[in-house]
Amino acid sequence: MSDILPLTIGVLPTHNHYGLRNTQALAGVSHVWQDFFARALAEQLGDTPGVPAAQASAAMDPAVEPSEGADLLAQILTQRECDVKDTIIAPPEPLFLPIAEFDTELLPPAATPFPQEEIVAQQRQQNFESGWVRPIVLSAGQPLPEPGPAPQPRPLHLPIAEFELDLLPPPATPYPTEELLAQQQALDFDYHWARPLVTQNLRLAA
Numbered sequence: 001m002s003d004i005l006p007l008t009i010g011v012l013p014t015h016n017h018y019g020l021r022n023t024q025a026l027a028g029v030s031h032v033w034q035d036f037f038a039r040a041l042a043e044q045l046g047d048t049p050g051v052p053a054a055q056a057s058a059a060m061d062p063a064v065e066p067s068e069g070a071d072l073l074a075q076i077l078t079q080r081e082c083d084v085k086d087t088i089i090a091p092p093e094p095l096f097l098p099i100a101e102f103d104t105e106l107l108p109p110a111a112t113p114f115p116q117e118e119i120v121a122q123q124r125q126q127n128f129e130s131g132w133v134r135p136i137v138l139s140a141g142q143p144l145p146e147p148g149p150a151p152q153p154r155p156l157h158l159p160i161a162e163f164e165l166d167l168l169p170p171p172a173t174p175y176p177t178e179e180l181l182a183q184q185q186a187l188d189f190d191y192h193w194a195r196p197l198v199t200q201n202l203r204l205a206a
Contacts, residue, residue, distance in 0.1 A: 114122075
C-alpha cells in the first residue's frame, strides 16, 4: 500500500503510479478487442460490407422463452410509421332544411293517373282471375266438394206507389192567383197581337 501515492489534482507522475499502468494495460486490451470485433464483422458480412448479413433467427416458443419486448417494440414502430393527420373540428353550423309542407315545389311530382278505360280493364281482369282462374288452379287435382243446399225462394216485396203514398213524389206548389192572371194576359197578347203581326211580316218579306 506504500506504493500508492496520494496525488493532487492536475499532477500526472510517471513513477510508481498504478493508475497510469492500469490505463496503459486497458488501452492495449481495448485495441485487441477492437481488432477482434472488426475481423468477426468482416467474416459475417462477407463481400457486401454495406449490407448486414441476414441471420435466420431460431424459432422461439413464446410460452417458454420471453419475447424480450419484441411485440411492444413492433407496436411502437408501427405506431410511429402511421400517417397521423390533424383533424380540424369546426363548430356546428345552423342547419336549414326545406319543408315540403310549405314549399310545394319540393314535393315529388304526382303520379300520372291511369285512364278510366285501363282501370275498368284491370278490374275486369282481377275479377276474372279471382272468381274463375284462381279457384280452378287451387282446386286442381282435388276432389270436388259436395254441393250444399240451394237458397230457398222467398217472396219479393216491391214498393208500389199506388198503395204506399209516401213513395209518390211530393205534389207541385200551386201558382198564386196574381201570377196565373199575369201569365194568361201575356199568353192572350202573344196569340191575338204579336203572333198575327209576326206572321204577316214574314208573308210580306217572302
